[in-house]
Amino acid sequence: MNNDLPDWLNPAPWLSRTFSAADVQHAIGTEAPDEETLAALLSPAAEEFLESMAARAQALTQRHFGRIIQLYVPLYLSSWCSGGCAYCGFAADRHTDRHALDFAGVEKELSAIKTMGFEEILLLTGERSSEADLDYLRECIRLAAQKFHNVAIEVFPMATEEYRSLAEAGCTGVTLYQETFHPETYDVMHRWGPKKDFFNRLDAPARALAGGMRFAGLGALLGLSDPRFDMLALYRHARHLQKSFWQSGLTISFPRIRNEAGGFIAPHPVDEKLLAQIILAFRICLPNVPLTLSTRESAAFRDGIAGIGISKMSIASKTTVGGYGDTGSEDLSRRSGAKAEAQFDVSDDRGLDEFCARLHSKDLEPVFKNWDGIYRLTA
Amino acid sequence: MNLETRNLKLGGHEFKSRLILGTGKFSNTATMIAAIEASGTELVTVALRRFNRDKPSDDLCAPLAKLKGVKLMPNTSGAMNAKEAVRAAQLGRELSGSPFVKVEIHPNPHHLMPDAIETYLAAKELAADGFIVLPYIPADPVLAKKLEDVGCAAVMPLGAAIGSGGGLSTADMIQLILRDSNIPVIVDAGLRAPSEAARAMEMGCDAVLVNSAIAAARDPAAMARAFALGVETGYAARQAGLMPKSELAIATSPLTSFLS
Numbered sequence: 001m002n003n004d005l006p007d008w009l010n011p012a013p014w015l016s017r018t019f020s021a022a023d024v025q026h027a028i029g030t031e032a033p034d035e036e037t038l039a040a041l042l043s044p045a046a047e048e049f050l051e052s053m054a055a056r057a058q059a060l061t062q063r064h065f066g067r068i069i070q071l072y073v074p075l076y077l078s079s080w081c082s083g084g085c086a087y088c089g090f091a092a093d094r095h096t097d098r099h100a101l102d103f104a105g106v107e108k109e110l111s112a113i114k115t116m117g118f119e120e121i122l123l124l125t126g127e128r129s130s131e132a133d134l135d136y137l138r139e140c141i142r143l144a145a146q147k148f149h150n151v152a153i154e155v156f157p158m159a160t161e162e163y164r165s166l167a168e169a170g171c172t173g174v175t176l177y178q179e180t181f182h183p184e185t186y187d188v189m190h191r192w193g194p195k196k197d198f199f200n201r202l203d204a205p206a207r208a209l210a211g212g213m214r215f216a217g218l219g220a221l222l223g224l225s226d227p228r229f230d231m232l233a234l235y236r237h238a239r240h241l242q243k244s245f246w247q248s249g250l251t252i253s254f255p256r257i258r259n260e261a262g263g264f265i266a267p268h269p270v271d272e273k274l275l276a277q278i279i280l281a282f283r284i285c286l287p288n289v290p291l292t293l294s295t296r297e298s299a300a301f302r303d304g305i306a307g308i309g310i311s312k313m314s315i316a317s318k319t320t321v322g323g324y325g326d327t328g329s330e331d332l333s334r335r336s337g338a339k340a341e342a343q344f345d346v347s348d349d350r351g352l353d354e355f356c357a358r359l360h361s362k363d364l365e366p367v368f369k370n371w372d373g374i375y376r377l378t379a
Numbered sequence: 380m381n382l383e384t385r386n387l388k389l390g391g392h393e394f395k396s397r398l399i400l401g402t403g404k405f406s407n408t409a410t411m412i413a414a415i416e417a418s419g420t421e422l423v424t425v426a427l428r429r430f431n432r433d434k435p436s437d438d439l440c441a442p443l444a445k446l447k448g449v450k451l452m453p454n455t456s457g458a459m460n461a462k463e464a465v466r467a468a469q470l471g472r473e474l475s476g477s478p479f480v481k482v483e484i485h486p487n488p489h490h491l492m493p494d495a496i497e498t499y500l501a502a503k504e505l506a507a508d509g510f511i512v513l514p515y516i517p518a519d520p521v522l523a524k525k526l527e528d529v530g531c532a533a534v535m536p537l538g539a540a541i542g543s544g545g546g547l548s549t550a551d552m553i554q555l556i557l558r559d560s561n562i563p564v565i566v567d568a569g570l571r572a573p574s575e576a577a578r579a580m581e582m583g584c585d586a587v588l589v590n591s592a593i594a595a596a597r598d599p600a601a602m603a604r605a606f607a608l609g610v611e612t613g614y615a616a617r618q619a620g621l622m623p624k625s626e627l628a629i630a631t632s633p634l635t636s637f638l639s
Contacts, residue, residue, distance in 0.1 A: 062404075063542050063543070064542055065404070066403055066404020066405065066406075066594050066595060067405065067406035067594065067595070068403075068404060068405075117433075117436075119431065119433070119434075149428075214459075247487060250488075288488070288489050288490070288491075289489070360407060365405065365406050365407050365408075366437075367429075368431065368434055368437040369428065369429065369430075369434070369437055371428050371457055372430070372467065372470075374427070374463070374466050374467055374470055375428075375458060375459070375467070
C-alpha cells in the first residue's frame with residue numbers, strides 16, 4: 001500500500017515546529033484560529049496555560065452553544081465483527097460471546113431507551129458481517145426513525161449509494177473514527193479485512209455526506225499513535241470536509257483507548273491532562289463544532305469539561321448488545337455473568353437523572369431534542 | 380419607522396415592547412422565564428427543534444405558551460432550504476397555534492449565515508399561506524424590499540453573526556434598509572450590549588431580537604432588563620429627534636456675520 005498521506009491531510013510539517021509561551025498566548029486570544037493555532041495549543045509549551053485555555057474555551061462554548069449540553073445514547077445492535085483490530089476485544093479472531101439483536105429485540109431496546117427520554121440515538125455494529133449487514137442496518141434505522149428525531153450510526157464504511165439508502169430510511173448522521181491518521185501504525189493495528197484499507201475509511205465521511213447524511217462525526221482513537229500527529233491530521237480532515245461540504249455539520253469526539261480484552265497496551269497513552277488540552281485546543285480552533293465525550297471517561301472528568309469544551313455527551317450507556325430492554329436501572333455492562341460482554345467498560349456509570357442533576361448544578365441544561373425529524377431527507 | 384404610534388405593529392398585532400427574545404442557550408427553563416419576564420417582552424421566538432411533546436421537561440413550547448401577555452413565534456432553525464422551512468413552519472403553527480413564524484434558514488452550520496435565496500422562497504410561500512412572516516436575513520437592502528413585496532410583516536437583518544456578539548457590524552446596510560422600508564425593521568443577531576440595542580433604535584429600527592447576549596450573561600434576568608432599558612432609551616432618543624451630525628464645528632460667531 002502507498003502510505004503517503006495527501007498534502008491536504010499530512011500534518012508532519014507542524015510536528016517539527018517548536019512553540020514559545022508567547023506563541024501559545026497569542027493562540028489562546030486569537031479570533032481567527034487556524035492550524036498554526038492548533039499546533040501551538042497542542043504543543044508542550046501550552047501545558048502551562050491550561051487554565052487560560054479553559055477560560056477561553058468556556059467563553060467560546062457559551063457563545064456558540066449557550067449553557068446547554070446535548071444528550072445522546074448509544075445502542076449496540078451487534079457484536080459480530082469481521083475486523084481484526086489489534087486493540088479490540090471484539091476482533092473476529094478473539095473468543096467472545098457474540099450477539100445481534102433481532103428486530104423484535106431492536107424494538108424492545110428502542111422502546112426502553114425512548115422511555116428514558118432520549119431523542120438522539122447512535123446505532124452501533126462492528127465491521128460488516130452477515131449477521132449485521134446493510135439490509136439489517138437499514139431496517140434498524142427505519143425502526144429507530146419511527147421513535148427518535150435524530151438517528152445516527154457508527155458502523156462500517158460503505159459506498160455513497162449505500163449511505164444514501166440509509167439516509168432515505170431516516171439516518172441523519174454517520175460517526176466513523178479513522179482510529180489513527182498515521183498510515184504505518186494503521187497498517188499494524190488493522191491486521192486484515194476491509195478495515196485494512198486506510199484510504200477507504202478516510203474517504204467514508206465524505207461519501208456519507210455526499211450520500212445525503214446531515215452530520216459526520218470524526219475522531220481518532222487516542223493512544224494508538226502520536227496524539228499530536230493524529231489531532232493535527234484530524235483537524236485537517238475536518239477543515240477539508242467543511243470546505244467540501246459546506247452545508248453539512250461535523251462533530252468531533254475524543255475516544256481514548258483503554259486496555260481492552262486481548263491485553264492490548266496503548267503504545268502512546270494519553271492522560272487526562274493531555275486529553276483536556278486536546279479538547280480545549282479543538283474548542284478554540286473549531287469554536288462552532290460540537291465536541292463530544294462518551295462515558296468512557298470518568299464522571300469527574302466529564303463533569304469538569306462539560307460546558308467548557310464539550311457540548312454533547314452520552315449518558316446511561318450500555319455497551320452490551322441488549323443492555324437496555326432487559327434491565328432496570330442497573331448497569332448490565334459492569335455486572336459479571338451479564339448476558340453479553342461489553343466492548344469496553346463505561347467509566348461514568350451514572351444514571352440519567354443523576355447526571356442531569358449534576359449538569360443543572362453546574363448551571364448547564366441537558367437538552368434531549370435539538371433537531372426535528374421533519375428535516376429528514378424523506379420527511 | 381412609524382412615528383405616529385408608540386406600538387410596534389406586526390401583521391395586525393400590536394406590541395408595547397420593542398424587544399423580542401430568543402429562547403435558546405439558557406441554562407434552564409426557570410432562568411429563561413425569569414429573563415423573559417424581566418425584559419417585558421411580548422413576543423418570543425422558539426425553535427421547532429426544541430419543541431418536545433414526548434418529554435415535558437425538555438420542551439420549550441409549553442412553558443412559553445403559559446406566559447401571559449407573551450406571544451410565541453416558532454422559528455425554522457435547522458431547516459436547510461425553503462421546502463424544509465415551510466414544513467417546519469406548518470408544524471410549528473399546528474403545535475403552537477401561533478400565526479407568527481420566524482423564517483430562519485442557515486445551511487452552513489459553522490457560521491449560520493442566512494440563505495437569502497431559500498429564505499425568500501419560503502417567506503413568499505408562507506406569507507401566501509396566511510402566516511405573519513418575519514424573515515431572518517443578511518443585511519441586504521434589495522432583498523429586504525423584495526420580502527416586503529411578497530407580504531412579509533417585517534424584515535430582520537442581522538447585526539452580526541448569530542451568537543458572535545459582533546454588534547452592529549452591518550450598520551451601514553441596515554441604514555439603507557431603513558431608508559426605504561415600509562415594514563418594520565428588526566435587528567436580529569449579533570447584539571452583545573444594551574448600548575448596541577439603543578443604537579439600533581436610535582438609527583430608526585423598530586425593534587431588536589436578542590438571545591445569546593442575555594442567555595450567556597452572568598445574570599440573564601438583569602441583562603434582559605438592561606436590554607429593555609437600552610431599547611426604550613434608543614427609541615425615546617429617536618422620538619426626541621437626534622441633533623444632526625456635522626463634520627464641521629459651527630462657530631458661535633460665524634465668519635459670515637459681516638453679511639448681515
